[in-house]
Amino acid sequence: MNTRTVGLIGWGAIGRVVGTALAAGEVPGARLECVIDNRPLGDSAPAPQLPLEEALERCDLIVEAAGQGVVRECGERILDAGVDLLIASTGALTDEDLAKRLRTAGPGRVYFTGGAVGGLDLLQAARGMGPLTEVRLTTTKLPATLEQPWMDEELKQRLHTTTEPVTVMSGTARDIPVKFPKSTNVAASVALAVGDLDAVRVDVVADPAAHHTSHTIEATGAHGSYRFEVRHLPDPSNPATSQVVPHAVLRSLGAIAGRGGQIL
Structure with missing residues (x-):
């Protein structure tokens, strides 16, 4: 070799x-x-x-x-x-x-x-039987890791002061990674497995109590339904990345x- x-x-x-x-x-x-x-x-x-x-x-x-x-x-x-x-x-x-x-x-x-996400191999296998009719990804992270230069002051203030989970943005796997380039590569990975950027709906959630970064994938098709959830410790030197x-x-x-x- x-x-x-x-x-x-x-x-x-x-x-x-x-x-x-x-x-x-x-x-x-x-x-x-x-x-x-x-x-x-x-x-x-x-x-x-x-x-x-x-x-x-x-x-x-x-x-x-x-x-x-x-x-x-x-x-x-x-x-x-x-x-x-x-x-x-x-x-x-x-x-x-x-x-x-x-x-x-x-x-x-x-x-x-x-x-940082699993189940992509199974989604690819399921896709071989026909299109998945609904795919949703929910990513939850600490608020500080989600703050972006494009955000207005009102949204930044919500991130700084929230005491409970708040949805920062919803969209497709085409939109979200562009807005959160260091935090949502997972959305693009799911879309690569599914084969369609627009088919994957994404919710980005800020949670001040999120000791772990979590990603939940829910997918449904005529041939079955799938749900994967992963929870990772963030990297201490770069909390936007999971260890x-x-x-x-x-x-x-x-x-x-x-x-x-x-x-x-």
């Missing part, structure tokens, strides 16, 4: 966990070759910090752990260079034109990780690297 040489974009809450595990040899068949970040990292990373152009010459797989903007700016260039790309910030795929370009770019292959997300990335890396015995 050939060892995958991995370049990691981003040395934040997700990237640090992924990069440290790769450097420690915790993903058989994958090796951390370099880290790409727009900030000087000094000796904090366990691999050389390189510009993307040099990383594309040395790596056969790039892992994105730096946000939707990186997917938009660099995704096609990575794939056109013949390098595979694993995307953590699936919210970028709400831009259908970008999603189409990434799927047709190459010869590199594009992969997506499910991140489990980098481990979901590592699991995806293991599958790409060909680790045997996995549930796919």
Whole structure:
């Protein structure tokens, strides 16, 4: 088995966990070759910090752990260079034109990780029997993690002062990840599994008592109904991200690297 040489974009809450595990040899068949970040990292990373152009010459797989903007700016260039790309910030795929370009770019292959939510494999399987007629996602987080620059003062005040759960925004998986780019990649992941951005209705809820981030998926079709609920501790250094997300990335890396015995 050939060892995958991995370049990691981003040395934040997700990237640090992924990069440290790769450097420690915790993903058989994958090796951390370099880290790409727009900030000087000094000796904090366990691999050389390189510009993307040099990383594309040395790596056969790039892992994105730096946000939707990186997917938009660099995704096609990575794939056109013949390098595979694993995307953590699936919210970028709400831009259908970008999603189409990434799927047709190459010869590199594009992969997506499910991140903080489960049940996507079953939704994909159910979709094979026919369309799901109703899909709803409810995401609940601490109010501070949901505040956005576009919010007016009235809404910000509600977030700061609420003592009970309050629905901040409702919409589709096409709309919500654009409005909450660091908090609602899950909505895009569910839509990727279902195959339709507009079919997934999303409620974003702020709850000052939310010690855990929660995602509840409810789906119905002619062939059955499904309900999944997950509750995660937020990452202490970046509460907008759940602690489990980098481990979901590592699991995806293991599958790409060909680790045997996995549930796919």
